[in-house]
Amino acid sequence: MNLPILLKRPAAIQKRVLDGARYLAEHRMLLTGLLVILSLALVGPIGSMFVDVTLHRPLSGLFSAPPSSTLPLGTDTQGRNIFAVIVAGTSLTLRVALLAGSLGLAIGAVLGFVAGYVGGIVDTVIRTASDVLITIPVLLILVVFAVSIKGLLSVDTMAITIALMAWMGPARVIRSQVLTLREKAYVHVSKASGMNDFEVMWKELLPNMLPFLAASFVNAVIIAVLSSVGLQALGLGPTYAPTMGMTIYWALQHGAVLAGMWWWWLPPLTVIVILFIGLYLVATGLDKIANPRIGNTS
């Protein structure tokens, strides 16, 4: 495990980069997951070099045409070019996921922090709220939200709505971490040296919680994708957006499965499955870092 002498340069950055690279190499799951998600993120930009993205709209071509050389993924019953749909929609789906995930993490982290640090009745309230809401299926609450604002549902509104139900996981994790770290010596020392509560939170606790924040983020994103896909499966997504979930919805509504039009529903399904696999790989990879287990093979 010794670096060749050549690489032992004084530059601290170089060491960091190499450490990071070695770290990733040892954590294959994490690396693979990140690569998967990265490739999905590139579908949009790279794909748009091969196809005119506006073709994702209806009446862009023949109806119900199976895949051919000019239409790599065929068209649906309303003339949408499926390849364009995939190119346009993948980034939309990712955007919802990341937006909802980050918002959910932000809300959850703040609440978890406050609950753990302040304690007392604030803690009890937040904890009970999170316990209660976790029992409730996220999807159903989202259904209630979505039907109430039916006309206004856009990609971003959907993301915000999902975030409102995705905060509980991160909140729990952050809270327990804060509780554990709060008692540690360096917090006492910082306080004794005159830092106020906020500074302590920011400078001392936060850096130590980064792995947990990262893990919570990924979990929040997973919940977000799951919920958004579920919502769309029920037809409650942004109606005209070419997201993966809505595409599958329309495909099912038009009986694509039984009609044998596999090119309509299989590509979006594949994108979603790949996204999940990538996310789960990252989540499991991060989990291994946060909780190293004895005798773990993989």
Add this chain to the structure above:
Amino acid sequence: MTLDYLIKRIGIFLLVVWAAASINFFIPKMAPGQDPILRALLEATQDGGVAGDAMLDIAKEYRVRYGLDKPLWQQYVVYLGAMATLDFGVSFVSFSPVREILLTRLPWTIGLLGTSILIGFIVGSTLGAIIGWPYSPRFLQGFIVPSFLFSAVPPYLMGLILVYLLAVTFTVLPFGGGYQAGVIPGWDLEFILSVLKHAALPAMALVVTDLGVRALVMRGSILSLFGEDYIKHAENRGLKGRRIFIWYGMRNALLPQLTWLALSLGSVAGGAIVVEAVFAYPGLGSALLVAIQGFDYPVIFGIVFLVILSIAVMTLILDLVYPLIDPRITYRKKS
């Protein structure tokens, strides 16, 4: 079981039910513009004709019953009372009481959900335990890869894949509906077989994905359990491998596994709802899909409440069963 624990769990149960009802009440009211229910009602009455008249009557009845002219808090109280008796009002589409509609569909959902959870739990936990046990044969440990894949796919998408494979490409199983059209429901063999055949695909979709999750969690538990002192001591004493695996390993790992199950009931139910919708399975899920498309708000909210209620009940039952299995809980407060 301490009284403390019992009260706490029942308390959470009541809170959940109350929260569900309140969300159903307040969110539509907070929507920009008018109460969407009322809006839909008024829109519908524009049609005129027989349906229009009936709609006007409903609108009137609606105002009176829910006292929309009364102050909000009063409406709320009346509403909570209605929820307590499972009175969800009347469907905008069929004009029959929502409760009746839902209660005929509930058994189908419970049946599907119940059997899927049961099979998924038993098969998944056993598989996970075997995968995680360090002394298992190598090739069995390889099952972790499919488990991982299965757990990553949302149930209804798994369902679509299965449909494509088993119903379209190779027409082994039927797709759609609860039983063959034309078969008369009744407790005879033909009907039961038909039900089973139609339930097979949706159930498989749920079981396969659930199984993956259970296996992964169980594997994790067993792995972290394996380093425990009492396992070492069991080996020290020369206990048989199988006994250690089952009674010192699996049995102990079952406890966190059950906790995890209780926590995941929400998402399992959500997945089942969507699966039902996609498969047109005559449970609450497909009713929800139809109601959404038809703007049938009472049915929508009724389903949401009923499902949350069912989950809360199942969670409570699990919570109460847990202390019977883990002797430590009796003496220590759940923290």
Add this chain to the structure above:
Amino acid sequence: MTGNILRVKGLQVYYDTREGRVNAVNDVSFTLEKDERLGLVGESGSGKTTLATALMRLIKAPGQIKGGEVLFDGKDLLKLSNEEMRQTRSTEISMIPQGAMNSLNPVMRIRDQMIDTLRDHGVKRTKSEFRKWAAELLERVGLTAEVAGMYPHELSGGMKQRVAIATGICLDPKIIIADEPTSALDVVVQREVMTTLRLAQKELGASVIVIGHDMGLMAQFTDRIGVMYAGKLVEVASVRDIFKKPLHPYTQLLIASLPSLEAKEVFRGIPGRTPSLLNPPSGCSFHPRCPKAMDHCSRLVPALREMTTGQSVACHLFDETTDSTDSPSPNGKGELQIAGSSSAAPHH
């Protein structure tokens, strides 16, 4: 040697870690007589627990028993099949674990765990017979019969340790290994536990190996003591000899560091730090901390040799001859042990 029940010859256990190979037990040999009580003392990291685990053949990856023999009643335990070894545990040789705190299955009743030991070694009884037996066994170690139906979290540390003793003796083993039987217990309970152990041993006529780091406790209980340092046995002698005239400098320092009621002196510890088993010092592992270290101590590994007094010691101070009858037995850094070699790498 007649009358000995256990003969360990050249036992070697190593662990392959990411940083390299660790020799946890480095060429250890000793004998255990029938009815004898042998104590093994050493600092943490000296290899005593690893030794015990090796005797039970429960070393797990990344550890491995590399070589040696463990002759029990003539047969080599290291050569038994897995199933044969499993049957030997508890019936012929049993181990009472360290810190019985977590050694009991938290969701099983005490008696069920004890009965498991019987069941898996071929004892067949009815349920009520088993229950009666469990109650009696518990009474033998000074616990009430009610304990049988309890769960581990309902018992105190001392009680749990006694349950561990009970389980350890229930099949009349010939050898009992007690690994730190009194750690984490308060003094009063310690005494009770050791008394229980002594009575149990007398009843059974078994031999006992007690592992620990509390010399005072050892003195009261054992007949002979073996001192381990960095994976090797450096001295073996009767209790009397160890305390009256310790030969090895390490033993001397150990004895000297024991607080005494009469002489009110400053506490004397042992200078230096425990050696890293990854990169052990060359030659005699103790030489960096040894007040009597000589020149060749850093080059030659001293072998454990028996003196005429019956004491055995591994130290160059007692070399009859000055040349290399000391074994250049290779340990991890073998090249440093060859007689006459002067390529000793600097140790830190």
